[in-house]
Amino acid sequence: MPQNPAFYAGFCFFAAVGSGILRCMQIRSLGRSKFIVASLVAFLLAWHCLSASATGQRPAQQVPNTCDGYPRLQIGMAEGFCAGLVVAPVGGKRRLQLPRSLVQLDDDTWLIADLGGWGTARGAIWKLRVKSDAGVEIARLIAGLNVPHALAIGADGKAYVGEMSRIFRFDPRARIPADTIETMVSGLPDNRLHENRHPLSKFVFMPDGALLVNIGAPSDQCLDTSGNARENSCPESEAGEYTASLRRYAPDGGGGWSRDYTVLAKGLRNSVALAVHRSGTVLQGENSYDFTTRWFPFDEVNLIRAGRHYGWPYCAGVATPTPGWKGRRAMACGSRAHTAPVLLLPPHAAPLDMLWYEGVMFPQLQGTLLMSWHGYRSVGGRVVAFATDEMGVPVAGRDARYPIYGGQPRRYGASPSADAFILTPGWGRAAGKRPQGSPVGLAVANDGAIWVTDDRAGQVIRIAVDRP
Incomplete structure (x- = not known):
């Protein structure tokens, strides 16, 4: 219909009057009083229609209770x-304890990695089958796992899982999937009752067939209990089995990977958000230090290059020495010894997953870098997108700001930074209704919808075009 108020007014008026007259004709034989009431209703309907169109407004429409066929979540969306809600607790009982990563097997089937709980063996891999009525059937494929997080489908069609201390694969289509488990990489660091702060075995497949694996920093800042540096440099960042780094495992030519590895890059506190672009670009989302200061330090997106050091624990952001290491001068943060980030993120945003959108549902997102911000502070609880160049690297802007729940957007005041497109601007805490969002895993479905897990709420969510 043309977007013309006069046209709309006329159309609305005659439609209302015509409908009323027809109704009057149908009930006139029932009596004069009912005929008069019907005529009055027709007149009032037409008057309301004309009044709304006089200000260029259409009559208010009720928000549908579904989102592309799924129950609509009360989240403020772009x-x-x-x-839409795919999976959630029922009657206060969780079906998924702490859902993290997710992958699609076919149009109707998904796999979900469920962390289960920290320091436990309650982790699991679940299969979700979407039914025609937008309901789901859930079946547990593998149980008894120790903090499973990363999940991916390999070139061989098998499912790969990053569990504490190892990466294994299994056949998700087998009659008994647990019987097909094969350990592919072993001996990865574990948390040993939280002695290691960052034990999650995140991994990605490289274009040359290599496996790139996150080795999180054992501590937050590599300091003693008094907050001081123990040595002139941090051994957790420079050498050894627990070096905060990315390991590269080369393919062995037989469908697996060599037991030996090389350290591709160092000085990375925790590479849980890790992604490989079709061009070969590798990006890492840095969950930066746990400083109590609300606005420092920035989290980061790093462009990974072989042999580079990205600053942990000596530097924060582009060139700022960290307080505990400032006097040691272990690294000149403004020098080439420190590889600065390609993009700053809000402080404590806590990026936990990212990927490039190449789906069909949202043309406006094509080529953007999608990211989940899991942080519990006022900048977290969001799914966002950044514009990128042809190599998949985020494009920095000017005077960029980041959003804050309960406050006005705040300037970064530093470069490189960029304004994000916020898909979920209204996912803050709503008293009595919901906690702040805690998005973790991201995946783009075959139809272009964006699937997200929320581990704090025990939910699987589907972001789609706004239609019933």
């Missing part, structure tokens, strides 16, 4: 987007 215009044109909605959030």
Whole structure:
């Protein structure tokens, strides 16, 4: 219909009057009083229609209770987007304890990695089958896992899982998937009752067939209990089995990977957000230090290059020495010894997953870098997108700001930074209704919808075009 108020007014008026007259004709034989009431209703309807169009407004429409066929979540979404609920606790009982990564097997089937709980063996891999009525059937494929997080489908069609201390694969289509488990990489660091702060075995497949594996920093800042540096340099960042780094495992030519590895890059506190672009670009989302200061330090997106050091624990952001290491001068943060980030993220945003959108549902997102911000502070609880160049690297802007729940957007005041497109601008805490969002895993479905897990709420969410 043309977007013309006068046209709309006329159309609305005659439609209302015509409908009323027809109704009057149908009930006139029932009596004069009912005929008069019907005529009055027709007149009032037409008057309301004309009044609304006089200000260029259409009559208010009720928000549908579904999002592209799924129950609509009450999350404030960007215009044109909605959030549908796929899986959630029922009657206060969780079906998924702490859902993290997710992958699609076919149009109707998904795998979910469920962390289960820290320091436990309650982790599991679940299979979700979406039914025609937008309901789901859930079956547990593998149980008794120790903090499973990363999940991916390999070139061989098998599912790969990053569990504490190892990476294994299994056949998700087998009659008994647990019987097909094969350990592919072993001996990875574990948390040993939280002595290691960052034990999750995140990994990605490289274009040359290599496996790139996150080795998180054992501590937050590599300091003693008094907050002082123990040595002139941090052994957790420079050498040894627990070096904060990315390991590269070369393919062995037989469908697996060599037991030996090389350290591709160092000085990375925790590479849980890790992604490989079709061009070969590798990006890492840095969960930066746990400083109590609300606005420092920035989290980061790093462009990974072989042999580079990215600053942990000596540097924060582009060139700022960290307080505990400033006097040691272990690294000149403004020098080439420190590889600065290609993009700053809000402080304590806690990026936990990212990927490039190449789906069909949202043309406006094509080529953007999608990211989940899991942080519990006022900048977290969001799914965002950044514009990128042809190599998949985020494009920095000027005077960039980041959003804050309960406050006005805040300037970064530093470069490189960029304004993110926020898919979920209204996912903050709503008293009595919901906690702040805690998105973790991201995946783009075959139909272009964006699937997200929320581990704090025990939910799986589907972001789609805003339609019932």
